[in-house]
Amino acid sequence: MAFKMKGSPMHRNFGVGSPAKQKKTGTTVYEGRDNEKGQSQNDVINMREKKVKDYNDAVKPYVKNGVLDLTEEQFKKYEINFNKKRDANTFSRDSIDTKNAEINLDIKNKNKKADDSGLFSQGSPNKQKIKNKGHMEGPIPEQNIGVQPGENDNTWIYGRGYEGDDSAIELKKMKETEGRLNNNKNIKSGSGTSYVKDSRIGDYEDRASTIEQNALESSDKYLGRGSSTRGAKKRKKLKNTVKTLDRESQIMRDRKD
Numbered sequence: 001m002a003f004k005m006k007g008s009p010m011h012r013n014f015g016v017g018s019p020a021k022q023k024k025t026g027t028t029v030y031e032g033r034d035n036e037k038g039q040s041q042n043d044v045i046n047m048r049e050k051k052v053k054d055y056n057d058a059v060k061p062y063v064k065n066g067v068l069d070l071t072e073e074q075f076k077k078y079e080i081n082f083n084k085k086r087d088a089n090t091f092s093r094d095s096i097d098t099k100n101a102e103i104n105l106d107i108k109n110k111n112k113k114a115d116d117s118g119l120f121s122q123g124s125p126n127k128q129k130i131k132n133k134g135h136m137e138g139p140i141p142e143q144n145i146g147v148q149p150g151e152n153d154n155t156w157i158y159g160r161g162y163e164g165d166d167s168a169i170e171l172k173k174m175k176e177t178e179g180r181l182n183n184n185k186n187i188k189s190g191s192g193t194s195y196v197k198d199s200r201i202g203d204y205e206d207r208a209s210t211i212e213q214n215a216l217e218s219s220d221k222y223l224g225r226g227s228s229t230r231g232a233k234k235r236k237k238l239k240n241t242v243k244t245l246d247r248e249s250q251i252m253r254d255r256k257d
Contacts, residue, residue, distance in 0.1 A: 027041075027045060027093045027096055027097055028097075028100060029041035029042045029045065029096065030100060030103075033099070033100070033103070041096050041100075044092050044096070045089075045092060045093065045096070048085075048088055048089035048092050048093075049089060051085045051088070051089075052082075052085045052086055052089055055081065055082060055085055056082075059078060076154075079152065079154060080154050083152070083154060083155075083156065084156075087156055087206075090202075090206055094198075094199070094202045094206075098195065098198050098199075102188070102191070102194075106188070140251065140252055140255060142159075142171060143157075143159050143160050143167060143170075143171055143174075144157050144158060144159055144160055144200050144203055144204060144248070145244075145245075145248060146160065146163075147163055148207075148241040148244055148245065149237050149238075149240070149241050150211060150215065150234070150237050150238040150241045151207060151210075151211065151241065155207065155210075157203060157207075158174070158199050158200055158202070158203035159171060159173075159174035159196070159199075159200060159203075174196060177192065177195070177196065178192040178193055178195070178196045179192060180192065181195055197252060200249075200252060201249045201252050201253055204245045204246070204248050204249035204252075205245075205246075205249055207245050208241075208242045208245040208246055208249075211238050211241060211242050211245075212242060215238050216235065216238055216239070216242075219231065220232045220235060223235055223238075
């Protein structure tokens, strides 16, 4: 069973520092904006990427012709561990991007919202096709939608957790984070609400791009386990899931209340 690796969060708060910066595979890191543990943004990204790389290197002996030669049980364990390391990498990058965009806006004394490209990676390109209809929708659900058709059962969802987790507990944790940041007088008012909203949008975008960069890059024959017809049907289901995830993120992005 093949698994295509996807480079891509632990949310951390980073302090204000000098604008000297360097590019690091899509994330702009700044010097002097260390987290509460004294780690620089560059150190955090290097640490996350090293953990993913080390894990990939550990399974290389089991790769034959680009496919992991493992039993189904072994592959599930591998996939869970890899997803955790990949997600930690993604969340760290998203947190750095979000905090840097917020700091830079303060520095420039701008009141307008940061552009999406300053908050998260581009994610799914399909979102660019969605028209702004957030103002026409009903109330935004308290939690992101659960695992959709075609998504891995072990998908971690921000504010909901893994399948089988108590979603009420995960929702409580998310609200506690929002409240704690909103009540922090050392940061901008409403930072907690913005943080949670951005994190939920980033969750939808990452889930959509995971499908696009993993499953949808495969052939119909591979998706259908040897049957192109079956694979084509599965591809259609996966594309619909991507559209659903993109629509949900766009609704949240467009809503002003």
